[in-house]
Amino acid sequence: MNAALTALRAIVTREALRFVRQRGRFIAALVRPLVWLMVFAAGFRAALGLSITPPYQTYIQYETYIVPGLCGMILLFNGMQSSLSLVYDREMGSMRLLLTSPLPRWWLLFCRLVASTAISVLQVYTFLAVAWLYGIQMPTLGYLAVLPALVVAGIMLGALGLALSSLIKQLENFAGIMNFVIFPMFFLSTALYPLWKMAESSTLLRDICAANPFTRAVEMIRFALYAEPNWPALGWTVLAGLFFLALALWGYDPARGFLRRKG
Amino acid sequence: MKALCASLALTLATPLAAEEIWVTNEKDDTISVIDVATLEVTRTIPTGERPRGITFSKDYSRVYICASDSDTVQVMDPETGQILHDLPSGEDPEQFVLHPNDRHLYIANEDDAVTTVVDTETRTVIAQINVGIEPEGMAVSPDGKIAITTSETTNMAHWIDTETRELFANTLVDSRPRHAEFVHGGKELWVSSEIGGTITIFDVATQAEKAKIAFEVKGVHPDRVQPVGFELTEDEKTAFVALGPSNHVAVVNAETYDVEDYILVGRRVWHMTFNSDKSRLFTTNGVSGDVTVIDVAKRKAIKSIKVGRFPWGAALRP
Numbered sequence: 001m002n003a004a005l006t007a008l009r010a011i012v013t014r015e016a017l018r019f020v021r022q023r024g025r026f027i028a029a030l031v032r033p034l035v036w037l038m039v040f041a042a043g044f045r046a047a048l049g050l051s052i053t054p055p056y057q058t059y060i061q062y063e064t065y066i067v068p069g070l071c072g073m074i075l076l077f078n079g080m081q082s083s084l085s086l087v088y089d090r091e092m093g094s095m096r097l098l099l100t101s102p103l104p105r106w107w108l109l110f111c112r113l114v115a116s117t118a119i120s121v122l123q124v125y126t127f128l129a130v131a132w133l134y135g136i137q138m139p140t141l142g143y144l145a146v147l148p149a150l151v152v153a154g155i156m157l158g159a160l161g162l163a164l165s166s167l168i169k170q171l172e173n174f175a176g177i178m179n180f181v182i183f184p185m186f187f188l189s190t191a192l193y194p195l196w197k198m199a200e201s202s203t204l205l206r207d208i209c210a211a212n213p214f215t216r217a218v219e220m221i222r223f224a225l226y227a228e229p230n231w232p233a234l235g236w237t238v239l240a241g242l243f244f245l246a247l248a249l250w251g252y253d254p255a256r257g258f259l260r261r262k263g
Numbered sequence: 264m265k266a267l268c269a270s271l272a273l274t275l276a277t278p279l280a281a282e283e284i285w286v287t288n289e290k291d292d293t294i295s296v297i298d299v300a301t302l303e304v305t306r307t308i309p310t311g312e313r314p315r316g317i318t319f320s321k322d323y324s325r326v327y328i329c330a331s332d333s334d335t336v337q338v339m340d341p342e343t344g345q346i347l348h349d350l351p352s353g354e355d356p357e358q359f360v361l362h363p364n365d366r367h368l369y370i371a372n373e374d375d376a377v378t379t380v381v382d383t384e385t386r387t388v389i390a391q392i393n394v395g396i397e398p399e400g401m402a403v404s405p406d407g408k409i410a411i412t413t414s415e416t417t418n419m420a421h422w423i424d425t426e427t428r429e430l431f432a433n434t435l436v437d438s439r440p441r442h443a444e445f446v447h448g449g450k451e452l453w454v455s456s457e458i459g460g461t462i463t464i465f466d467v468a469t470q471a472e473k474a475k476i477a478f479e480v481k482g483v484h485p486d487r488v489q490p491v492g493f494e495l496t497e498d499e500k501t502a503f504v505a506l507g508p509s510n511h512v513a514v515v516n517a518e519t520y521d522v523e524d525y526i527l528v529g530r531r532v533w534h535m536t537f538n539s540d541k542s543r544l545f546t547t548n549g550v551s552g553d554v555t556v557i558d559v560a561k562r563k564a565i566k567s568i569k570v571g572r573f574p575w576g577a578a579l580r581p
Contacts, residue, residue, distance in 0.1 A: 047482030048510045049527045057566040058555055059510070059527050 007103050008111045015115035018085070029078065029123050033070035034130060041066050053194050055226040067136050068222035069191025071124045071146075075154045076214060078123065080182055082116035083161030087168050099252070106249050109162060113245075116161075117154035124150055141227040149224035152234065153217035156241030160213075163244045166251025189215040190222075213240035281305075282538055283580040284545045285341075286554055287314035287328060288571025294328070294344075295554075295570035296580075297545065299538045302556055302566050308344040311337050316358040316401075317576040320383075321365040326578070327383075329356040329370070336370060336381065341580055351388050353379035358442075358576075360401040360410070362425065369410045369423075371398035378412045378421075380428060390428040394421040400454065402443040404467065413440035413454055420454050420463075422470060432470045436463045441491045442534075446517065447499055455490040455504065462490055462504065464520065474520045476504075481525075483509045492534035496559065497541045503557070505532040505546055512546055512555075514562055524562050528555035536577040547574035 019026065041063045049059030056064075089098070098108055128143065138146075164177055186192075188205070189212050199206040209215050216236040223230035282299040292314060296306040311330025314337075319326050325347065328337045336350040336359065352359075353372035356379075360369050367389070370379045378398055380390040395417025402411040403425070410423040413436070420443060422432035437459020444453050451473065452465040462476040478488050489507030495517055496502075502515040508531045514524040529548025532555070537544055544557040553567045554574060 045482050047480065048487075048530070052567055058564040059529060059551075059567060061527060 004103060004107055007101065007108060008114065011098075011108070011111040012115040012118060015112075015119060019119050025081075026123070029074060029081075030126055030130070032077065033073050033127050036070055036073070037063060037066065037131060037134065037136075050194070051196070053196065055223045055228045055230075063134075064136055065194070066192060067128075067131055067138075068225055069189070069218050071127065071150065071221050071225075072153065072189070072191050072214060072218040073186060074124050074127060075117075075120045075150065075157045075217070076182060076186060078116060078120040079154070079157035079159075079161035080164070080177055081161075082112070082158055083165040083168070083177065086112070086162065086165035090165075105252060109248060109252060110245075113155055113158040113162065116158045117151060120154045120158075121147070121150045138225045139227055142225040145227045146221060146224040149220045149234075152237055152241065153221060156213065156217060156237050156244065159241050159244035159248055162248035163251055166248060185212060185214045188212050189218055191215075191218050213237060216240070284536060284538070284554070285317055285319075285326065285578045285580055286545075286547055286570050286574045287317045287576045288552075288573060289313045289315055289331075289549075289575045290573040291571035293571045295574070297554060297568055297570070299543065302568055304568060304570060306344070307571065308339070310339075310346075311335060311349075315575045316356070317578045318359065318361050319578055319580060320361070323580055325383075326580075327359065327361065327368060329359055329576075331355050331357055331373075336368065338383070348386065350381050350383060350386055351379075352381060353377060353388070353391065357399055358401045360403050362403050362410075363405065363407040367425075369401050369403060369412075371401050371412055373397050373399060373415075376414070378410070378423065392421075392423055392428055392430065394430070395419045395433075400441055400443040402445055402452070404445045404449040406449060409445075409449075409467070411443045411445075411452060411454075413443050415439045415441070415457075418456070418459075420452065420465070434465060434470055434472070437461045437475075442493060444493065444495070446495060446502075453493065453502070455493060457489040457491055457507065460485060460488050460490060462493065462515075476515055476520050476522065478504070478506055478509075478513050478522060480506065480509045480511050480513075483511070491532075494535050494537060494544065496537075501559075503535060503544055503559075505535055507531055507533065508550075510548075512544075512557065526557055526562060526564055528557070528564055529553045529567050533574075534576050536579050538579060539581040545577055547577050549573045549575065 044062045046062040188209050198209050216233045220230050220233035284297040286295045294308045295304050298305045310328050311333035313332035314328050315331050316329035326339045326341045330337050334354050336352040338347045352370050355374040356370045357373045358371050368381045376396050378392045378394050382389050394412045395414025397415035398412045399415045400413035410425050412421045420434045424431050436454045437456035439458040440454050441457045442455045446453050455462045464474040466473045487508045491505045491507050493504040502517045504513040511525040513522050515522050528546050530550035532546045532548050535546040546555045552572050553569050555564050555567045558565050
């Protein structure tokens, strides 16, 4: 048990150190959603207000609508960033070192997930603080209620990154991840526009958005920010998280997974 | 401790009547009753055709409703929702105001260019005063000596002496004046102009224009910024102004006349009323068919409540 906790501490510390030493990464992670909030949302300001959809009780402006989606964006990009650093670790050999530890492989991978999620959550709270100063303020209880939602969503998206990292052969292939995973996941979700808006142009697109696990994660965060539970969104996010985790474990299993094919 | 006991005794002695906001729905010919505590519609009461202006008698035992397309003012028992009788109102009554004597109703007759004065006890018309074309906004000074009618097409505020029931002044305002209120104990008269996009403030003693408030909502075309109904807080330091199809309510410093804030509400916000402690403001949003509740201290919209089609007027029943 002690060994397991030591491993957890070591992995989290390593990620934290890496994060602290790469200030540029922190700033970049913060600037991205802020640009969306202050530039993109300004262009779509909806000064006349967006129609009321739960959990909102009244009309809101677009800036308010996209904040939960941008929290999700931070988690999504960080999940993928973590996948990138896993590929880097594998190329550098430190991954092999980690996986040769006598501890169960699932535990080691889970520790990686916890570490990257902790950093993502920290970034989301920093973003929420800047958004608060910008004038987008949630109910006080919402800032507390969103913590478990961020952890669940962070682990789900981190698990997706983990599964993908077992697929990527080289660092250069990361651009493919951007094109084929991050962008479709982000744009085919409720992060930027509500489902009813999507349905106005295409019901198929609406259905794809509804099935996207990232949509579920964003909606879970959106409700939590207003201190309201969204059990279906939580259920689907947990299910998706378990699926991606199983896929990652399978991918990292030297006997069966993708690593074997890479030789 | 004594004070606590006294207040407890008072609380126990007072019947627990729920505070309500009554909203006229001009397309549904109904009134939606909102419970202030739960912020939910508890009753829907049928009325005459196209109900618009609404006000309660001083003791809240009667509610007066302008049923514009029925060409009458209806008198309703608020307990039962039954129409007690109709009052002769002249053609197309849109807005009215109850004189402080709790007896005389001053009614703007939009199609007839007159202001009709009705005695609610004898149920008779006691005067008809010729005013400008399409009269709309109505106000009576707190001392009851002056009544105001605003006419939408003539673009004037008409000053009526309530004793002689004759006009004693006419003052020009910006295009399509909609609503009038006496402010600061009757020293000032505020008149909103829908097309002009302004509120004109008059000194009541001299009937001279004192100031003008203009509005500008970021990201909204100026044509959509159309001031209509407005209300002032208890201390009369802050005014809330409904800005029509701009979907915003402006927050105005009533002492400096500066616009301090804009609050997003439902579509085409028209009129408004406070709850009894003036901590909540209820705005009627015609196009979206709802009522937005504003937290007055925080200046934030907290909820929009679905009511009937095209909500128009609102009145408090404590």
